[in-house]
Amino acid sequence: MKIAIVSDMHLGYERFSEDAFLQAKEALHKASESADAIIIPGDIFDKRYPKPDIISQVMKIFREISSKNFGAEVTEYSGENKIYTKKPIVAIPGTHERIAKGKENAVQLLSLAGLLIDTSEAVTTLSKGDEKVCIFGLGGVSEEMVKAELEKLDPKPVAGAFNIFMFHQSTYELLPFSDSFIKYSELPKGFDLYVCGHMHNRVEAKVHGKTLLIPGSTVLTQLKSEEQGNKGFMIFDTKDYTHEFIKINSRPFIIKEISVNNATVEKVIEECRSVISNEILKGGVKPILKIKISGVASKGFEKADMGLHSLAAKYAKEAIISFDTQSLSIEGEDSRINELRDGKVDSMPVKELGLHMLSEKFNKSKTKGSFKPSDLFAILSSDESKDKVLKTAGELLLEENN
Numbered sequence: 193m194k195i196a197i198v199s200d201m202h203l204g205y206e207r208f209s210e211d212a213f214l215q216a217k218e219a220l221h222k223a224s225e226s227a228d229a230i231i232i233p234g235d236i237f238d239k240r241y242p243k244p245d246i247i248s249q250v251m252k253i254f255r256e257i258s259s260k261n262f263g264a265e266v267t268e269y270s271g272e273n274k275i276y277t278k279k280p281i282v283a284i285p286g287t288h289e290r291i292a293k294g295k296e297n298a299v300q301l302l303s304l305a306g307l308l309i310d311t312s313e314a315v316t317t318l319s320k321g322d323e324k325v326c327i328f329g330l331g332g333v334s335e336e337m338v339k340a341e342l343e344k345l346d347p348k349p350v351a352g353a354f355n356i357f358m359f360h361q362s363t364y365e366l367l368p369f370s371d372s373f374i375k376y377s378e379l380p381k382g383f384d385l386y387v388c389g390h391m392h393n394r395v396e397a398k399v400h401g402k403t404l405l406i407p408g409s410t411v412l413t414q415l416k417s418e419e420q421g422n423k424g425f426m427i428f429d430t431k432d433y434t435h436e437f438i439k440i441n442s443r444p445f446i447i448k449e450i451s452v453n454n455a456t457v458e459k460v461i462e463e464c465r466s467v468i469s470n471e472i473l474k475g476g477v478k479p480i481l482k483i484k485i486s487g488v489a490s491k492g493f494e495k496a497d498m499g500l501h502s503l504a505a506k507y508a509k510e511a512i513i514s515f516d517t518q519s520l521s522i523e524g525e526d527s528r529i530n531e532l533r534d535g536k537v538d539s540m541p542v543k544e545l546g547l548h549m550l551s552e553k554f555n556k557s558k559t560k561g562s563f564k565p566s567d568l569f570a571i572l573s574s575d576e577s578k579d580k581v582l583k584t585a586g587e588l589l590l591e592e593n594n
């Protein structure tokens with residue numbers, strides 16, 4: 193059976209909303225035409241509570257994909273919920289769709305609409321002729337909970353089938369920042385293929401001697417250097433145990449670095465302007481250009497007043513420009529930059545970093561309570577209004593003190 197793995201589409205991601213839809217659509221269409229089934233290891237949606245307009249657009253895409261003829265079909269499902277389709281489109285919610293347990297998330301909504309099957313904490317069996325493929329899914333859970341969750345669920349391969357374990361977490365091998373991140377050796381044994389989402393760059397590795405595939409996101413989100421590669425999806429062939437990466441058309445992403453030494457603002461701007469001109473002269477689709485400025489600029493101004501914003505605005509028609517001045521210090525200014533750069537902070541997903549920092553502070557503080565830092569983090573990082581966030585966070589903290 194040929195299984196397409198399409199991940200982290202982040203539909204509804206505001207910064208590159210159109211790119212997210214176009215690129216996801218292309219990936220799903222290509223996948224449906226070249227594979228017998230599609231599996232999605234999380235983050236279809238970018239927001240926990242997507243707006244109706246986003247949900248409708250997502251539903252339209254999945255409706256189109258569902259109408260295709262697939263080589264495989266769903267023949268069994270072990271979950272508690274009812275399923276409403278036999279089409280082999282099988283997903284789990286990712287970190288971006290994760291909401292409180294017991295509440296329906298956006299992926300379950302698509303499942304209820306009969307547009308896919310949510311296989312979180314359940315086994316979905318796909319059949320093609322005599323061949324059976326079983327997919328056990330674990331939707332994204334907070335990192336400090338993942339080992340306990342797996343112990344509780346104790347996923348086991350099904351005899352006589354090709355078994356896939358699909359999850360959506362940070363792994364310690366890829367992000368060695370916290371002991372709570374799961375290690376490859378701690379993943380359930382006996383599966384024929386491991387599939388993970390969450391990482392937005394492509395990864396191919398081995399887990400218990402079998403292949404682990406992470407296709408990466410279909411859209412650019414974090415503007416990190418490892419995201420400069422091609423976007424796309426993977427197709428795994430169970431018959432010969434091989435896989436290939438299928439590229440999709442995606443907006444080019446270029447990172448250019450500039451290093452300055454006691455430069456004036458004018459000099460910094462001039463250097464940036466020259467990089468921009470060089471890039472836009474190359475033509476083609478409007479690229480996303482990130483300029484990293486490092487070194488020391490002469491004193492007498494703030495980074496915010498350097499005029500970089502107006503420079504980006506000036507070239508807005510030719511390129512989507514952003515500046516990274518994290519490694520730029522102003523002469524004589526005491527900066528925390530090196531501190532921050534230690535520990536590979538750069539390659540850690542922002543959300544993970546935030547939660548990690550909050551957990552560390554929480555553990556060091558004298559605050560004692562039975563709630564988890566991740567509960568507080570979920571409230572603080574929610575899309576609700578500031579007042580609502582403060583009220584809910586206050587309730588959680590006060591509840592603990594009573």
Ligand SMILES: [Mn+2]
Binds near residue numbers: 235
């Ligand atoms: Mn993601």
